[in-house]
Amino acid sequence: MLTQDKTTQLAPETARQTMSGAEMTLRALLAEGVDTVFGYPGGAIIPIYDALYDFERQLNHVLVRHEQGGIHAAQGYARASGKVGVVFATSGPGATNLVTGLADAQIDSTPLVCITGQVFAHLLGTDAFQETDIINITTPVTKWNFQVTEASQLPEALAKAFYLARSGRPGPVLIDITKNAQLQQFDFPEYQPCNHIRSYRPAPIVRPEYVEAAATLINQAKRPFVLWGQGVTLGQAEEEFRAFIEKSGIPAAWTILGAGVLPTSHPLNVGMLGMHGNYGPNVLTNECDVLIAIGMRFDDRVTGRLDKYAKQAQVIHLDIDPTEIDKNVATTVPVWGDCKETLPMLTALIEAKTHPEWRRRFEQYRAEEVAAVIQDELFPTSDELTMGEVIQQLNELTRGEAIVVTDVGQHQMVACRYARFNHARSNITSGGLGTMGFALPAAIGAKFGRPDRPVVAIIGDGGIQMTIQELGTIMQTGVEVKIIILNNQFLGMVRQWQELFHERRYSFVNIASPDYVTVASGYSIAGRRVAERHELQSSLREMLQHPGSFLLEVMVTRENNIFPMVPQGCSVSEIRLR
Amino acid sequence: MSEHPIDRQEYNITAYTENQIGLLNRIAIIFSRRKLNVESLNTSPSEIEGIHRFNIVIHETEDVVRKIAKQIEKQVEVLKVYYNTNQEVIWQEMALYKVPTDVIAEKASVERLLREHGARVVVIRKDYTVFETTGHREETDMLIKVLQPYGLIEFVRSARIAIIKHSDGFNRKLREFERTEPGSEVVENEFLNNRDEVFSM
Numbered sequence: 015m016l017t018q019d020k021t022t023q024l025a026p027e028t029a030r031q032t033m034s035g036a037e038m039t040l041r042a043l044l045a046e047g048v049d050t051v052f053g054y055p056g057g058a059i060i061p062i063y064d065a066l067y068d069f070e071r072q073l074n075h076v077l078v079r080h081e082q083g084g085i086h087a088a089q090g091y092a093r094a095s096g097k098v099g100v101v102f103a104t105s106g107p108g109a110t111n112l113v114t115g116l117a118d119a120q121i122d123s124t125p126l127v128c129i130t131g132q133v134f135a136h137l138l139g140t141d142a143f144q145e146t147d148i149i150n151i152t153t154p155v156t157k158w159n160f161q162v163t164e165a166s167q168l169p170e171a172l173a174k175a176f177y178l179a180r181s182g183r184p185g186p187v188l189i190d191i192t193k194n195a196q197l198q199q200f201d202f203p204e205y206q207p208c209n210h211i212r213s214y215r216p217a218p219i220v221r222p223e224y225v226e227a228a229a230t231l232i233n234q235a236k237r238p239f240v241l242w243g244q245g246v247t248l249g250q251a252e253e254e255f256r257a258f259i260e261k262s263g264i265p266a267a268w269t270i271l272g273a274g275v276l277p278t279s280h281p282l283n284v285g286m287l288g289m290h291g292n293y294g295p296n297v298l299t300n301e302c303d304v305l306i307a308i309g310m311r312f313d314d315r316v317t318g319r320l321d322k323y324a325k326q327a328q329v330i331h332l333d334i335d336p337t338e339i340d341k342n343v344a345t346t347v348p349v350w351g352d353c354k355e356t357l358p359m360l361t362a363l364i365e366a367k368t369h370p371e372w373r374r375r376f377e378q379y380r381a382e383e384v385a386a387v388i389q390d391e392l393f394p395t396s397d398e399l400t401m402g403e404v405i406q407q408l409n410e411l412t413r414g415e416a417i418v419v420t421d422v423g424q425h426q427m428v429a430c431r432y433a434r435f436n437h438a439r440s441n442i443t444s445g446g447l448g449t450m451g452f453a454l455p456a457a458i459g460a461k462f463g464r465p466d467r468p469v470v471a472i473i474g475d476g477g478i479q480m481t482i483q484e485l486g487t488i489m490q491t492g493v494e495v496k497i498i499i500l501n502n503q504f505l506g507m508v509r510q511w512q513e514l515f516h517e518r519r520y521s522f523v524n525i526a527s528p529d530y531v532t533v534a535s536g537y538s539i540a541g542r543r544v545a546e547r548h549e550l551q552s553s554l555r556e557m558l559q560h561p562g563s564f565l566l567e568v569m570v571t572r573e574n575n576i577f578p579m580v581p582q583g584c585s586v587s588e589i590r591l592r
Numbered sequence: 593m594s595e596h597p598i599d600r601q602e603y604n605i606t607a608y609t610e611n612q613i614g615l616l617n618r619i620a621i622i623f624s625r626r627k628l629n630v631e632s633l634n635t636s637p638s639e640i641e642g643i644h645r646f647n648i649v650i651h652e653t654e655d656v657v658r659k660i661a662k663q664i665e666k667q668v669e670v671l672k673v674y675y676n677t678n679q680e681v682i683w684q685e686m687a688l689y690k691v692p693t694d695v696i697a698e699k700a701s702v703e704r705l706l707r708e709h710g711a712r713v714v715v716i717r718k719d720y721t722v723f724e725t726t727g728h729r730e731e732t733d734m735l736i737k738v739l740q741p742y743g744l745i746e747f748v749r750s751a752r753i754a755i756i757k758h759s760d761g762f763n764r765k766l767r768e769f770e771r772t773e774p775g776s777e778v779v780e781n782e783f784l785n786n787r788d789e790v791f792s793m
Contacts, residue, residue, distance in 0.1 A: 150617060213609070
């Protein structure tokens with residue numbers, strides 16, 4: 015890591031009782047176990063940055079190039095490590111630049127604590143320089159937010175922020191601190207972490223009678239089907255989930271945020287759900303007799319038409335968030351609670367089974383999908399490279415051990431469909447919000463969160479241009495991120511829709527690109543451009559073996575479509591193979 | 593949708609909450625993001641010091657109201673949410689009517705008006721008189737109709753307040769809850785009145 019060379023490093027003075035709000039903020043972060051902060055300084059947060067000057071050894075601050083990059087990096091850090099991501103931004107435009115990341119984190123349940131500077135308390139509401147009402151702007155996209163106008167409010171506010179961000183269904187929290195509160199000296203007793211808020215229940219009380227009812231349904235089922243989502247990962251219940259699946263013998267499919275909980279190679283892992291998911295899981299959703307949803311929220315990209323979704327099935331829904339039960343799909347047996355707690359209870363009550371006939375149905379659909387789609391995508395015979403074969407070659411080299419961070423679009427669907435995952439927290443993508451520009455900063459954050467694992471960012475030619483400035487963050491920090499740009503010279507997903515549903519009226523989707531290798535070179539990042547099949551594996555190998563970040567641009571087929579596809583307004587049974 | 597719009601009716605949402613700045617906005621957003629119109633909203637301290645109470649009236653299907661109630665209850669600073677039909681609550685709205693004193697004194701039988709509509713006089717001045725009545729919507733509406741011919745100058749109606757018929761159990765729980773876990777004081781910005789005394793850049 016490149017850091018400023020400073021001659022003085024102050025040790026924290028544990029005995030000191032009087033300090034500024036800014037210093038107290040940093041001590042609270044340390045007490046909460048924070049080791050990395052992503053941020054961008056500005057006038058209203060200078061006191062915190064001034065205090066940070068003395069904490070450089072304890073807190074690794076990553077200077078990003080844009081606050082949106084900062085919050086996406088914090089998201090990547092949180093998603094890869096399981097810890098709370100922290101981001102600093104100044105008031106006004108600095109704070110508003112966080113909004114997209116907050117919305118993304120809110121919908122994907124990512125634990126974040128965002129600390130924004132704010133103008134002096136006496137200036138609030140006066141349209142002061144760089145003043146925005148960030149509390150009201152971010153209310154719809156935060157789990158909780160709070161404005162601190164006096165230093166004495168800080169300890170409780172920060173403790174609550176961390177507790178709320180990481181507990182229950184995680185989410186983003188924003189603490190807005192006026193400049194006077196940062197500067198104010200106050201008597202600071204020992205930091206007390208928060209573990210209880212009287213009006214907040216992180217997880218509902220588990221009701222055993224519902225677990226029993228769910229077990230009865232499962233034991234009677236002839237064609238049970240499990241859908242799992244990120245809730246399993248957030249509940250740190252990977253082992254409990256695996257035990258449940260292996261005892262029950264039930265085929266299981268995943269939402270894109272759930273990828274990796276069961277390894278790709280696991281015999282009961284039957285693939286991906288949803289609009290561009292696998293053929294069998296979509297079709298058989300409408301043929302199962304018991305549908306068991308675990309830590310997933312029946313997003314519209316998973317369900318397609320709700321009035322034709324799993325109507326024949328008895329639905330069991332395990333979720334920590336009561337608002338998700340019956341939100342989109344009517345539940346026969348709701349199992350409220352943290353799946354870390356409910357899954358073992360369920361496993362204890364179910365009978366060991368294997369469901370061989372039912373599982374064969376998935377295999378038959380799989381064979382059909384391989385013949386119609388997968389074979390050509392992963393092992394094409396045409397001259398042009400496909401996105402799928404890039405992922406396939408990457409799998410061979412990383413063997414499912416890499417953290418794959420994707421942007422949004424066709425490449426995202428290809429990567430989620432074909433990347434091999436051995437572990438949870440390996441597929442980091444913007445699922446709910448679909449934020450283009452997410453991948454590059456999120457990959458930077460993911461590497462800081464898991465420096466022991468290789469991190470590969472897979473990005474389209476549209477998304478890379480949305481946050482390309484974060485190459486500067488890579489340059490300055492020396493963080494090692496492998497960047498693959500799958501360049502089809504189009505905004506591919508929109509183009510696909512225009513082709514299929516708008517008579518090929520390609521309205522403003524032919525996006526031009528700079529010479530990415532030259533751009534990377536300008537940031538002292540090594541790179542290479544590939545357009546020929548015979549160069550693909552060697553260039554991927556070069557990328558992975560290179561000591562440091564590397565940008566690999568791969569020119570792929572221009573007008574390739576992602577199939578299978580559940581067209582908008584269709585049911586999962588109406589999934590198209592071509 | 594499982595319910596036809598014909599199933600829409602008035603529902604009274606009662607939310608017990610912390611008294612915190614910004615919570616009103618957080619609750620209002622739950623309605624506005626779904627493009628749902630709030631018919632009436634009242635917020636006030638509840639019977640228990642430290643706990644606030646929202647009364648929200650919405651005209652919708654039960655399915656939508658149930659989901660809305662859950663979303664409100666999900667907010668960090670909300671303790672409990674109920675939703676009830678009009679038949680399950682005792683509810684009232686208050687209304688004030690301002691009419692010219694000379695017209696009302698000359699043309700109307702004031703006493704009869706007051707008796708028939710359960711109204712009372714709040715203030716009598718030379719130029720105007722203010723009546724007040726409480727009741728259901730149709731009752732307060734009726735008095736508007738009655739007073740229009742007498743030159744009604746101004747009319748205002750309060751938000752609905754409602755008491756749930758069967759709420760003993762929750763009240764006991766709430767009192768015990770407040771006793772064992774007292775709430776915290778609301779913190780306001782004390783600096784807005786000291787602007788001239790502070791230097792800032």
